[in-house]
Amino acid sequence: MRAALLLPLTLLIAACDRAPTVNFQDASITPPDDPNELPDGPGRDVVLENCTACHSPSTMLQQPKVSREKWESIIGKMRKLYKAPVDDAAAAQVVDYMVAIQSDVSHEAPR
């Protein structure tokens, strides 16, 4: 009787010695939909098709105005480093599109 009472007590003390346990619960999230919005212009569909699988279009639209060469090098990096499956013809159209919308200041206005 005595022994039986003592046993749970020692267990309790042992448990207190250790760090308190943490209660891990499953977690999930439903992020908001991505409007995936791109201004109209020649090449828009090519950009949607080639450039929006890994990231929202804002990745492109929020960049400061840079040169055509810089856009060529960014798209080169997407292909070479991140393995974006973009062929030469599409890459050229994406460059044209980005250069064109960056010279059109109206894309800055809230839509």
Place this chain on the structure above:
Amino acid sequence: MTEGRLTRRALIAGAGTTALAAPALAKLGGGMIDLALPGGPSLRPTTPDFPGKREMIVQRIRPPLLEAPMEAFREGVITPNDRHFVRWNWAMPTEVKAGEHRVAVGGAVKKAVSLTLDEIAAAGEHVSIVAVNQCAGNGRGLSTPRVTGTQWGNGAMACAKWTGVRLRDVLAKAGGISPRAKRVRFAGLDVPLTDGAPQFIKSLPTQMAQSNDVLVAWAMNDEPLSILHGFPLRIVVPGWFSTYWVKMLSTIEVLEHEDESHYMADTYRWPKVPVTPESKDFPTAPITAMPPRSFITSHADGDTVTKGTPLTLEGLAFGGDKGLAKVELVGDGWSVPCELGPDEHGPYAFRRWSVTLPNVSGNLTGIGAKSTNANGLSQPDALVWNPSGYARNVIERITLVAQ
């Protein structure tokens, strides 16, 4: 848990489906904010639509890049979780089962192990540290000349209380590390969509990894980490930029060699020598410890103040990898010491400061707070420009108009 790699066809199909939906930006259900980025584009949508978040600045929805508006820093020294910035390089899983999650500890260890969350939590003493978490690119959008990358204002920073076990206690579960160990590398559940693209993995020098303050954390301000902040576990490296604070931790690998992986060897690096936009082929080093920073939070650029009255300015500062030594208010050729708020949470936390100017006699042009840490490192007067816009800590200046 992971979505798996995508083929070209799947990539295009994915893009196609979303493209068809294409609702307007206004659908985000928030406002717009102007981040005052020189030359623009400067307007960003804001949204309260991310679960667990108040109104945040949307730099990107996929993978999420959320910035806190500067008003989040007006009071207190702990940033509420619903205002803590969010930054993912690759898409993160949107669901994680606690019971199934394992952390593999391997490489140059005595015996590789795969640990459950309970085993991690039982690996050692539970430690809480209050520390600033700041993106290496915080403030990049304010660089002049501008540089490409995520165009953050200054809101990619936050201060929270992190709770977990020491990383070295988790390494001990694998019987300890090799005497020849050079680095300890971390990977999470966020993986590239494409085969052959670099996974976001990062490593610390062994000595740093085994220090008192580096944690494997599960709680942020006494709440479990949310998915957006890296549930179930993230690395916490007080004093160092958040690029090392790997989220959704799933692998710890001890290396006996230098780390040649992309996010250590090719990016998140900055010049070892002064550079200009024309510089080429200069030596670089990984971005590591944070330098001190400070902000005026009581007033915004262009605010009006009353002539002939005293003026109290307040703000926030942190020392980086060392505690704060002092904060001064500086103008054109003058400086006044500020009073530091209490050191409530140790060297890695935000602290408040305030200063009262006895009499406003005219416009206060280009005033800013300048902090110095316990190493004697001060914020520079001019931007230390670098091509990736890392580690911005130039004095942030505003102008107040006297009326």
